[in-house]
Amino acid sequence: MDTSLCPAGPLGRRATVLATAAVSAVVVVALVGRYTALGASPRFGLEALAGALGCAAVPLVLRRPVPAAIGLAALSVASPAVTPAATSAVVLVARQRSLRTAALVGTAGVLGHLGQWALAPAPQLPFLWWLVVSVVVHAALVAIGALIQARAALLRSLRERARQAEAEQHARVAEARAAERTAMAREMHDVLAHRLSLVATYAGALEFRPDADHDSVARAAGVVRQGVQDALNELRDFIGVLRSDEEDPVSERSRPQPRAVDIERLVAEAQRHGMVVDVDGTVTALSGLPDAAGRAAYRLVQEGLTNARMHAPGEPVSITIRGGAGADARISVRNGLASEPPSRGPGGSGLLGMTERIRLAGGHLEHGVRNGTFVVSATLPHGRGAATS
Structure with missing residues (x-):
C-alpha cells in the first residue's frame, strides 16, 4: 500500500x-x-x-x-x-x-x-x-x-x-523593541550619570568642607536634593517605558529627545552648579545636523561634562564647536587632569556607549590625553552622511 x-x-x-x-x-x-x-x-x-x-x-x-x-x-x-x-x-x-x-x-x-x-x-x-x-x-x-x-x-x-x-512579524517587532530598549538603556546611562555625578560632587563638598557657612551648606544640600529628585524622575520615566511590553516599539520614544540646540541649556546648568565651562563657538553651527546626529552631539557634551565632574572635579572645561552649512560638525570637550584622581568604581562604559552612538550617527569619536588634558572629540556629518534613527 x-x-x-x-x-x-x-x-x-x-x-x-x-x-x-x-x-x-x-x-x-x-x-x-x-x-x-x-x-x-x-x-x-x-x-x-x-x-x-x-x-x-x-x-x-x-x-x-x-x-x-x-x-x-x-x-x-x-x-x-x-x-x-x-x-x-x-x-x-x-x-x-x-x-x-x-x-x-x-x-x-x-x-x-x-x-x-x-x-x-x-x-x-x-x-x-x-x-x-x-x-x-x-x-x-x-x-x-x-x-x-x-x-x-x-x-x-x-x-x-x-x-x-x-511569527516573523512578531520576531521583527521583538527585534525592534529590543533595539529600541537598548537605545533607551544608553539614554538612561547618559542622563543618570550626569545627574548623579552632580549629586556626588556636592555631597563630597559637604563631606570635606564641614566648616562651610550655613548658606553654602544649604545651597549644596539643595543641589543634592534636586539632583536626586531629577534622577528619580528620569529613572521612573525610563522604567515606565521599559515595562510597556505591549506598546508599539516605534512609539517608545514619545518623550522629548534632546537636540543640539539644548547644549546651551546643558552648559548653563553646569555653570550654575559651579563648573567653569568655556564655550568656543555657538550651537548654530550644529543647526543643520539630522536629529540622530544632533542628539549624539548633545550626549557627547553631556558625557564630557560628566567625566570632568567625576574624574577631574574643579578643573575647567573647554568646549569647542565648529561647523556650518554643508560642512561636517566638529565638537570637542577638553578638561584638565586632576592632580590626584578621585577614587571611583570601574568606569569607561559611558565612552564606549558614546563611541557607538557617534558611529550610528555616521560620525567618528576619539578620546584620550593630549598635552596634559583629557579630550573627547567627535566629527558628525551634515545631511546625507548621517544615519537616521
Whole structure:
C-alpha cells in the first residue's frame, strides 16, 4: 500500500455512522430497482447479500481505504448494489493517497464493473459503451478525490504561511523593541550619570568642607536634593517605558529627545552648579545636523561634562564647536587632569556607549590625553552622511 500521503486523521464515530447511512440509503434504492427487474429470485438474494456486505464495509473503507476499495471492486462483480460503496471508496482513496494509488484503485473498479457486465449483461447498453462509461466515471471519481486533496494541501500551506508570517512579524517587532530598549538603556546611562555625578560632587563638598557657612551648606544640600529628585524622575520615566511590553516599539520614544540646540541649556546648568565651562563657538553651527546626529552631539557634551565632574572635579572645561552649512560638525570637550584622581568604581562604559552612538550617527569619536588634558572629540556629518534613527 502506498503511504506517501497519510490520512488526514481518524474520522470520528459520527462521520462513520453518517457515511454508512448515506451509502446504505443509495444501496436500498438500487436494490429496489433490481427487485423490480429480478423479482424474488435467487439472483436478487445474491445481489441483496452483496449490497449488505458493501454497506458493512463502509467503516473499513474509512479506516483502511485501499484494501477496502479493492475488495469492494471485486465484490461489485456480483451486484450493481455494491457500486455506491465501491465508487465512494475510490473517491476516498484519491483524497487520501497518491494519484498513482488512486489510479490503480480506479482501474480495479473499472475491471470489477466489466466483470459485472459479463455476469449480467445490460441489453440496453453494449459492452463497448459500458467500458467507456466505467472508465469515464472512475476517472472522474479519481479527479474529484485528487482535487479535494490538492485543495486541502493548499489550505494547509496557506495556514502554515500565515503562521510563519505572523511569527516573523512578531520576531521583527521583538527585534525592534529590543533595539529600541537598548537605545533607551544608553539614554538612561547618559542622563543618570550626569545627574548623579552632580549629586556626588556636592555631597563630597559637604563631606570635606564641614566648616562651610550655613548658606553654602544649604545651597549644596539643595543641589543634592534636586539632583536626586531629577534622577528619580528620569529613572521612573525610563522604567515606565521599559515595562510597556505591549506598546508599539516605534512609539517608545514619545518623550522629548534632546537636540543640539539644548547644549546651551546643558552648559548653563553646569555653570550654575559651579563648573567653569568655556564655550568656543555657538550651537548654530550644529543647526543643520539630522536629529540622530544632533542628539549624539548633545550626549557627547553631556558625557564630557560628566567625566570632568567625576574624574577631574574643579578643573575647567573647554568646549569647542565648529561647523556650518554643508560642512561636517566638529565638537570637542577638553578638561584638565586632576592632580590626584578621585577614587571611583570601574568606569569607561559611558565612552564606549558614546563611541557607538557617534558611529550610528555616521560620525567618528576619539578620546584620550593630549598635552596634559583629557579630550573627547567627535566629527558628525551634515545631511546625507548621517544615519537616521
